[in-house]
Amino acid sequence: MRFAKPPFGRLLLVALAASSLAARAPDQTPADLYGPLFEAVQSQRIFPDGKTFVDAVPRMPVDRIMADYAASPPTDATALKAFVEARFVIPGDTPAPDTPPVPQGLVMKAHIAALWPILTRPALTPEPGSSALAMPAPYVVPGGRFREIYYWDSYFTMLGLKADGQQPLIESMLENFEALIAAHGHIPNGARTYYLSRSQPPFFALMVGLSNRKDAESRRAQLMALQGEYAFWMKGADCVEATGACDHVVRMPDGALLNRYWDARDTPRDESWAEDVATAREAEGRPAAQVYRDLRSGAESGWDFSSRWFDDPQNLATLHTTEIVPIDLNSLLWTLERTIAAHCRALAERACVRDFDRRAGARKRAMNRYLWSASERRFGDWDRRTGRMTSSVSAAGLYPLFTGWASRDQAGATARQAEAVLIAPGGLRATALNTGQQWDAPNGWAPLQWVAISGLDDYRHRATAQTIATRWLGTVDCVYRETGKMLEKYDVEEQRPGGGGEYPLQDGFGWTNGVTRALLDRYPNALSEAAPMAP
Numbered sequence: 001m002r003f004a005k006p007p008f009g010r011l012l013l014v015a016l017a018a019s020s021l022a023a024r025a026p027d028q029t030p031a032d033l034y035g036p037l038f039e040a041v042q043s044q045r046i047f048p049d050g051k052t053f054v055d056a057v058p059r060m061p062v063d064r065i066m067a068d069y070a071a072s073p074p075t076d077a078t079a080l081k082a083f084v085e086a087r088f089v090i091p092g093d094t095p096a097p098d099t100p101p102v103p104q105g106l107v108m109k110a111h112i113a114a115l116w117p118i119l120t121r122p123a124l125t126p127e128p129g130s131s132a133l134a135m136p137a138p139y140v141v142p143g144g145r146f147r148e149i150y151y152w153d154s155y156f157t158m159l160g161l162k163a164d165g166q167q168p169l170i171e172s173m174l175e176n177f178e179a180l181i182a183a184h185g186h187i188p189n190g191a192r193t194y195y196l197s198r199s200q201p202p203f204f205a206l207m208v209g210l211s212n213r214k215d216a217e218s219r220r221a222q223l224m225a226l227q228g229e230y231a232f233w234m235k236g237a238d239c240v241e242a243t244g245a246c247d248h249v250v251r252m253p254d255g256a257l258l259n260r261y262w263d264a265r266d267t268p269r270d271e272s273w274a275e276d277v278a279t280a281r282e283a284e285g286r287p288a289a290q291v292y293r294d295l296r297s298g299a300e301s302g303w304d305f306s307s308r309w310f311d312d313p314q315n316l317a318t319l320h321t322t323e324i325v326p327i328d329l330n331s332l333l334w335t336l337e338r339t340i341a342a343h344c345r346a347l348a349e350r351a352c353v354r355d356f357d358r359r360a361g362a363r364k365r366a367m368n369r370y371l372w373s374a375s376e377r378r379f380g381d382w383d384r385r386t387g388r389m390t391s392s393v394s395a396a397g398l399y400p401l402f403t404g405w406a407s408r409d410q411a412g413a414t415a416r417q418a419e420a421v422l423i424a425p426g427g428l429r430a431t432a433l434n435t436g437q438q439w440d441a442p443n444g445w446a447p448l449q450w451v452a453i454s455g456l457d458d459y460r461h462r463a464t465a466q467t468i469a470t471r472w473l474g475t476v477d478c479v480y481r482e483t484g485k486m487l488e489k490y491d492v493e494e495q496r497p498g499g500g501g502e503y504p505l506q507d508g509f510g511w512t513n514g515v516t517r518a519l520l521d522r523y524p525n526a527l528s529e530a531a532p533m534a535p
Contacts, residue, residue, distance in 0.1 A: 050272050051272075051503070056088035108480050123135055131270075143508015143510060151203070155207050157510040163518050163520075182228070201302050229336065256362060309321040313435050325382040327400065330371065378393065398452040401459050404458065426472065427444040428452050441493070447511055450515045473527055474495070487507050
């Protein structure tokens with residue numbers, strides 16, 4: 001791959017910030033650092049949420065903590081909790097940012113505007129021993145237990161920031177992502193050491209499209225970051241065999257290259273250690289390391305968890321994420337290839353333009369061959385083990401419309417399928433199956449609404465797009481009026497808070513705020529048109 005020449009100015013500042021990031025943020029996770037103490041804390045569940053301990057900040061050097069633990073191991077859960085609380089600052093002990101509370105009784109649009117300062121964090125230099133990664137500029141967190149910036153969440157958050165005139169904050173979040181790529185070679189799932197082994201759906205190219213920085217120096221800095229992200233996703237191309245897979249790269253039967261979700265580690269997730277160990281125990285006949293990697297890779301997909309990845313739709317232990325070639329990931333990587341080509345074109349990098357136009361063309365041909373079923377008239381995910389598309393019907397099938405590579409005929413079939421299977425009274429279901437997993441029916445999620453609405457609208461299926469938007473905004477507004485909160489996910493069949501998953505329902509909430517705010521501008525009469533569901 002040909003990389004752009006490094007510019008000066010802003011790119012130099014990003015590089016300096018990145019070198020500082022690398023110096024202060026080793027790849028060791030809390031599981032690596034605290035070993036037996038970490039396992040005792042997570043296995044005994046001394047905190048209800050497995051994320052609590054891994055976000056804690058040590059009050060003293062790690063070596064001293066571990067020496068104390070070895071010298072006098074706590075004998076029960078009560079003593080263990082006392083040991084930890086004496087040596088760590090537990091999340092929640094630190095005061096919230098100095099911002100006034102949100103006034104009560106605001107209409108939803110005003111409530112969202114009032115939330116931005118509460119969810120915004122200043123540039124961050126982590127405390128020694130913290131799992132947090134440095135952030136050279138201000139950023140927005142989702143809210144609740146999600147105390148750090150997250151990758152794909154941030155694109156949808158930025159949509160709302162754009163609508164509310166918060167362009168400087170969009171640019172500073174992009175600066176953080178550029179710095180993460182420079183320091184770590186990719187954008188991690190979230191800005192924590194325990195997320196560094198994986199990424200999330202690659203929305204960075206679409207985030208760049210929200211930037212107002214179009215000068216040559218900014219474009220060159222963006223290009224370097226885009227190429228860095230692409231190198232991360234395509235690194236496995238150097239080791240993939242004729243019909244195999246390596247890292248994120250899959251060799252398809254005709255020799256084409258597509259991509260999968262894949263985490264570099266095969267151990268329980270730090271933040272969900274107890275849950276992953278329990279799942280591995282239930283996976284009869286499968287090596288635990290394989291289950292752990294599939295769980296981690298499912299987390300990289302953002303759909304953690306969904307029947308999209310399962311052999312048995314009702315059994316999490318049957319997930320095989322790394323064997324699936326997903327429609328959403330490959331559609332986003334096509335956009336990344338096209339965006340790199342466009343930046344190279346603007347910078348007169350002709351060899352780069354030819355290279356990435358060729359890559360995008362090859363990916364589109366492969367997606368049409370493997371991720372579109374002419375007989376079923378739908379897009380979907382492809383299973384390496386069976387050599388065919390999976391039976392899962394999901395909102396991910398709308399990504400080819402959202403990214404713009406579907407044909408008009410394919411878009412029409414996709415719209416009809418959404419109308420028949422996925423559109424619920426309160427918005428778009430994640431999948432057609434109700435499994436108890438949070439990325440299945442009856443749940444709807446803000447990012448999937450935006451993907452579907454934007455894609456359908458772009459292909460002139462505007463009535464269907466408006467139906468989803470009106471129903472979704474009606475759901476969010478209904479729950480907001482009942483609870484005063486913006487939530488992470490919603491039950492779109494009953495117009496109520498969503499359920500399922502490994503942790504309690506979170507409020508805040510970054511991407512719901514962003515998508516809702518952007519849709520209120522796109523469909524200004526939607527709330528007056530949204531009919532409440534019958535009791």
